[in-house]
Amino acid sequence: MTARGTTTASRTVTGTPSGTRLAGIDAARGLALLAMMATHVLATFESDPQLTPTWIGLAFSGRAAALFAVLAGVGLGLSTGKQQPLQGPELWAARRGIALRALVIGAVGLSLGGLEVNIAIILVHYALLFLCVLPFVGLGGKRLLMLAAAWILASPVLAYLLRPWLLSADPPLRLGHNPSWEDLATPARLLGDSFLTGYYPVLQWIAYLLVGLAIGRMALAKAAVPFLLLAAGTVVAVFSKWLGTVTMEDWGGRQSLEAQIGDPAYPLASLLQVNLAGVDQSGSVWWLATSAPHAGTTLDLLHTSGTAAAVIGVCLLLGRLGNWVELDLLLPLRGAGAMTLSLYTAHLCIMGALHDQPLLRGWTVEGVYWAQALGVLATGAVFAALAWRGPLEWVTHAANQVGSYRPAQVRQPSRFR
Template structure:
């Protein structure tokens, strides 16, 4: 049940929030321009390099977690040209990218997979993969777990949301309701296409799907399938499908979640109880906590759990530790260790010498 609820949606929310953060740090409703914009781009680029370095280091660990950080860093670099756009232009780009990028990816992916050897890593990107740049880039953009080419959509959606007047109740409720509507329609259309219009039947006879429990994968995760040889792949809204319907569904969920917590934050302000520190504390140091989580999990990968421990126990222990650490840093008004490094890099990248009069 947990997998059905979070698969595809949590990672997409992570990326949408990145876009919102970039919008808030580059002018909110009035995007920066001129020298200020170039300074902001430099800061974002330097932050991306830090995130990529952390991701490549984690890629060297033996762990059954699909580490997103290198892809995350690539998305930061790809979004740089869009940081100066206003809301109307961003809406146009976001809509176009959601519609067209899955089609282009579908056309390009077979060529990359048919190469000898296939341009696909099959593992988390690590430092050693820098020695095969074509394979690394193909995996990051098209053939890997988080195809950045389609995932640019999430950062564009995040930029759109971040350029709105997020402190107003009208916008908060709009995000909540509009997100629910879009997510619901996309999922319904995808399910009907697969189960009623014959999509699943057409896909199940393809050579690449034989031996896979296709019905289950359509519900939980399509990453293990190459999604080639049939246009029906573009008609599903399944998790990690990278299709237009999947992007719409997960973006809608992300918008609804953002709207919900903005409404919840408004309620917290009214009753003067900061109960959201339980979430905002860990949320302010996600890079450090995520990296620590991957490192901890790597210590138990392919190893028996300690006596008396269960997988559920491990999950709750890590969740409680993350919340506790986040609250402590929030109370002390300190950045997480990796957030401090990323912040320093951002400041260095955005530094502009004072003009000499």
């Protein structure tokens, strides 16, 4: 859902693979798209009273959407100077382009908000995230990492303090549905839901874009950087998930929260493994100690940022391997990743058409997913091979170009005296 990256893995005259980095980033986007689609189509819980998590829920819930957000930050870092952030008029032009692109994405999201789907659509939040990080796109990698660390620590606490106040308003500042054009008539509810009370709380999710910006400021073409991302991301992800498990299971956090909820319809042990979205996380500071997906806590942000960094490292390594063996192993994935806005929109429209409709004879839910997944990969491969942009990517690219346009400076001829 970001600007289209390089789609051919070429070599410079020195033999350095010039397209490897962007091919890996686009492939990571394609992987994130497939994982998000899996959580949309396939069950994340078994249909039993205990809501036993499925492997789809355990593997992808929370992590796929976070990977999308981190990759948004990576894309912004790459488009605003890479290791040398833009400054001065160039930076302001880039900010204007990003802002106009965000408005287009937001308009698409609001239009899709009217679909009858049992899916939390991310596009409006995605657009707001782009706008919120505009002040930070001129920062270098070290400052971005420090800011991301501070945001990961502070924003969950601030959200925990503010959410009860927003939910106690009359009416509560929560939509309960995907944002649509009609919600512009109630801006307080729309903003309250988008930033704090909804499925993708922008206040905490800004951390993902800051992490992604910091990754985008790294020398991703260097051989050691993908290994660093893989190793550091894995360590952070494992440590934060381990600490969250300790706080809930060994230190009594889950028992305390179960006593507070007191509702057997919410088997907390399962929800902590898959998804805390929709659970009222107030009334106990133990809510801040979990690493559950979609909890928006410090440990959740750390875990999902770590897994995103590790996946990006793996995809960069695979892209490099493809250049070494002269075989574009990532063509379908990177092609899909270069047009995620178009493919994500098409997926939502398909799911809207299937909503509350019986499946055709012989079809299963798994078949519906794999048909869409194969369609995504095939479409991505064709568009990448032909070096085409996706239709909505053309629109966002044009918006970016219009927003970042700077008239050429005309030098006045000197006058002879």
